[in-house]
Amino acid sequence: MHIHRSLFTLVFFISFSFSFAQQKTKSPNVILIITDDQGYGDLGTNGNPHINTPTIDAFAAESVRFTNFYVSPVCAPTRASLMTGRYSLRTGVRDTYNGGAMMAESEVTIAELLKSKNYVTGIFGKWHLGDNYPMRPSDQGFDESVIHLSGGMGQVGDFTTYYQGDRSYFDPVLWHNNEQESYEGYCSDIFATEAINFIEKNKDKPFFTYLSFNAPHTPLQVPDEYYQKYKDIDPSAGFGEDGKPFYPMSEGDKEAARKVYAMVENIDDNLKKLFLKLEELGIEENTIVIFMTDNGPQQQRFVAGLKGRKGSAYQGGIRAPFFIRYPDGFKGNKEVNTLSAHLDVMPTLAELVGFEVPTDRKIDGHSMLPLIKGEKSSTPDRSYFAYWTRKYPELYENISIQKEGWKLVGNTDYNSSIESFDLFDLSKDPYEQQNLSASNSAKALELKSEMDGIYRELINEENLVNPPVIQIGNKAENPVFLNRNDAAGERGIWDQEDIFGYWKVAIEPGVYDIKFKFVKPVPPKGKMTLETGNYASIEVDQSSAPIDILEMKNVKLEQTVGDLLPFYTVAGKRYFPFWVELEKK
Known part of the structure; x- marks a missing residue:
């Protein structure tokens, strides 16, 4: 009897040790959270006194915070770059609609790369990179998908919610693994719940969860219990005294801000549920979690002094929050001020997880891991190019390049003199108030030359010349x-x-x-x-x-x-x- 007990104890100990060792050597889970049209200033942690985001603020405090992080001026290009590590024009994505939001089948996504490492992959929310074969999430590496179509619920492309009008965010018909399915509740609650269910179902294997909220994108619809918290506030009050620019808000802007803040607080509550689930499942330490947004705010409101908003190549359109936490991998609660971008997410995950970055195409991003570890950037002189116009890029309409603290912005004609451009020294003028193109034309011309080279290269990309079908x-x-x-x-x-x-x-x-x-x-x-x-x-x-x-x-x-x-x-x-x-x- 004692022998049997001893043997049982030994077997139990060996099994437990093996299980524990398996758990410690399991590849890290990856959760990528992105919100839609949430600007840099739509967070308490970024200085907004009117919005209530305790979960995201606490997450930011535990994370490595990239404070000089950039995205594209609008959503589909951001998502293409995020998924591939490449400028969106290389992928065939040039716009948010008009046939320009379809990513080429040949592109290799984060989901496909993680799937090659035996990850189970799921997307919940907004895709916006093509709604038909061979461009759907299921064609680009996702095992599970619960999404709406096109750029947003209630928009013309999302024909299952378009006719719902001011109820398009409630009780929607969504697309579950390419089939229409009816859901009950508010869209952000649905997407978060589906993501949590996916995580719980796959907790024992490495998973990639892409939680891509469509909120707070228009139409601005939110459960009344959240709106009531903001209906009486003045979103324009309390700004300007710190010396940061504050741009005037119309009454329409103020009402939009109240609804946006309510939608963001709802997201914050849903992320609390998600983070609590990670703790409950005991996988929080071995999970990489990223929070970011896709571009600036659509309406004018607090943007921490930044100039411009969604669609603009100025800072307010392209500078975004980016927080990354991985307790088993690196220490949090630190800031990195080095230039970084959505292009860098895929190479960073490659280094953290251990998959190969594609070598048969140009990858524009760089791993952020050296910066996370406190090392110097491996590309100290990197530049970042941004643009947006309907249809195809135009010289020099809403186009910018920044490098080593300098930024050149074009909102002028194709044959304009350099003095018609905007040149900013962001190290001294982060709010883009003082144009130096006339006084420092040499620097402006230097940046314009590089901008021209990138532009010419991108507009001749195969997927742009011969778009996806x-x-x-x-x-x-x-x-x-x-x-x-x-x-x-x-x-x-x-x-x-x-x-x-x-x-x-x-x-x-x-x-x-x-x-x-x-x-x-x-x-x-x-x-x-x-x-x-x-x-x-x-x-x-x-x-x-x-x-x-x-x-x-x-x-x-x-x-x-x-x-x-x-x-x-x-x-x-x-x-x-x-x-x-x-x-x-």
């Missing part, structure tokens, strides 16, 4: 829904009826049933035309009353790589569909 008829996605976010055509194509638009596609030959949904019912007795390459199919609508969905049955489509252009004509007016569904039979 949506595959029609592939068994990986059948039927296919083409939405307005990924439609090219006239600039500003959104929810208009009479507008020129098309989708870039690769069609597999076959027989298709096709549906055309319109923004609102179209008049009867018209002609529905579908052009694909050199092929046109025309069908007359015989309905006697307005109708919002027209159908073509048994349409034979040839193999085509090119434009799919549908339009309905009646009484001299053309109508472009809201979405098109193609199902190969």
Whole structure:
């Protein structure tokens, strides 16, 4: 009996030791949290006295805080760079819609690289890098996905929530592993809950959780219990006395700020639940957690003195908070003021986790781990290029480069003199108030020369010259829904009826049933035309009353790589569909 007990004790001890050793040698989990249109000043830890973010503030205090961290001026380019470590133009992503928010299938994402190391991967929230095969999260390395479509819920591309109006953030129809599924509750609560469930389900294996909140992006919708906390505040009060610039807020800006702060506090509460779950599961120490935002605020409000907001190449549009915590890997509660960017996240995770950065393409980012460890930067003279315009980059419209504390901004014509640019010494003028281009034209010309070189290189990238296409008829996605976010055509194509638009596609030959949904019912007795390459199919609508969905049955489509252009004509007016569904039979 004593022998059996001793043997049992020995076996238990060996099993426990082996289990403990396994736990200690398990690859670190990775949680990447990004919020949408939350500006640099939308946190208590960054000096905003009106917003309540105790969880994020406490997390920042425990983390390595990168205080000179940059993203793109708008969301899809930021997300492309974040996923790949490359300037977004290299990936084919040049805009937030108009067909410019589709990332090439050939790009290699963080999810794919971690998956190669036996990680289980999940995304919860916003993707915004293509809604069709082969550009969906499931095509780019994610095992589990609960997402909305396009750039935001309630937007035209997210057609399952668009018609919900001021309730689009509540009880939505989302896309779970590429299938429509109804959910109950508020969107941020749903995405956080799904992420927590994913973590709990995969706690015993290394996981990558990409929690990509769509809040506080417009439309500004939030549970009333949160709004009530802010409805009586003056978001413009208490600023300017510290010498930092404070830009005037309209009454509309103030009301937007109240809703944004309420949406951010809701995110903060959800992150508290997530962090408590990590503690409960005993995996907090071995989990890399990153918190960041994707660009500046859409509306004017407190931005810690920074100039500009979302869409701008000035600091207020591109400077973002970035906090990283990994208790088993490095000490927290320190600040790093070295220039860094979203491009650096993938190389940093590569070094922390142990996967190889792709060597068959240019990676623009650099590992932040030396800076985290307190070492000098391995690239002390690095530069960071930013731009944003609709469609394609323009010289020199809303474009910037910064290097070694200097920053050059172009908001001028392609052939303007150097004095028309803005040159700032950020080491002395972090709020971009004093233009030095006239007094230091040599530095301005030096930066402009580098800016020109980067611009020329990027606009000639293969994925920009030959943009990604949506595959029609592939068994990986059948039927296919083409939405307005990924439609090219006239600039500003959104929810208009009479507008020129098309989708870039690769069609597999076959027989298709096709549906055309319109923004609102179209008049009867018209002609529905579908052009694909050199092929046109025309069908007359015989309905006697307005109708919002027209159908073509048994349409034979040839193999085509090119434009799919549908339009309905009646009484001299053309109508472009809201979405098109193609199902190969």
